[in-house]
Amino acid sequence: MMITDVRQVCHPEAVRQFDTDALRAHFLVDGLFDPGTIQLTYSHIERFVIGGATPLATPLRLESDRATIGSANFLDRRELGVFNIGGPGTVTTDGAVHALGPRDALYVAMGTTDVVFASDDPARPAKFYLLSTPAHARHATKVVRAAEAKSLVLGDQATANRRTITQMIHPDVVTSCQLVMGMTQLAEGNIWNTMPCHVHDRRSEVYLYFDVAPDARVIHLMGNPSETRHLIVADGEAVISPPWSIHSGVGTRAYTFIWGMGGDNIDYTDMDMVAMDQLR
Ligand SMILES: O=C[C@H](O)[C@@H](O)CC(=O)C(=O)O
């Protein structure tokens, strides 16, 4: 499988000059859930691979790309987080079948040679969101059900950011090398995700927005706190957040997103809050 979408690292001083098309070309990832395909984007930010697998009647196998990944199997030196945002399906890792219902996740260990995605019903396909980072130790492959993960309810209706944060690939739930992932669901009538916002220069992050109604959008905020930019994001689209960037968003109505991080530590709370008067 050839990975044709490769994103380079951008210096924040360069990003200041980007127009809308350039910002989207560098930081927005769309087309992830093209039915019957696996889509992969390689980012030199944290060497994330961001992907979607949407199997129909034929199961789909995750293959490496020697030129991009540099190893025979995709996970020879990587770990993988899989979140199912579609109908029920299975992920088979080296012959072990893991059933993933809607919103369930799977941590896949480094060194797994064979990963196959399937849908239970092609008429209601599973949609597997994939996020992979380099890894240097093998930890156990583990299914994480949303109901069994760690949940936090944050924010208030008055500030329109009442939301449930479910920490799924998190040190209290599953052991990983550097990958930390979870899901944040906005309560009905709430639209802001993380605001006041933060940066964490030690780690980069990717947001995948979903449960976005066809006629709704999320205005994703990025950039240096004093030099913000925005991306208008539709359902099933992801945004790469460099280490120097804020990552926050406001929807035209409630939505859900999966956040995933890689970098220098796995401490979810390691964030540098940005004071409101620093934002421009
Ligand atoms: O570093 C942590 C991440 O930015 C997210 O987990 C934030 C988030 O889900 C939220 O506030 O709604």
Ligand SMILES: [Zn+2]
């Ligand atoms: Zn963050």
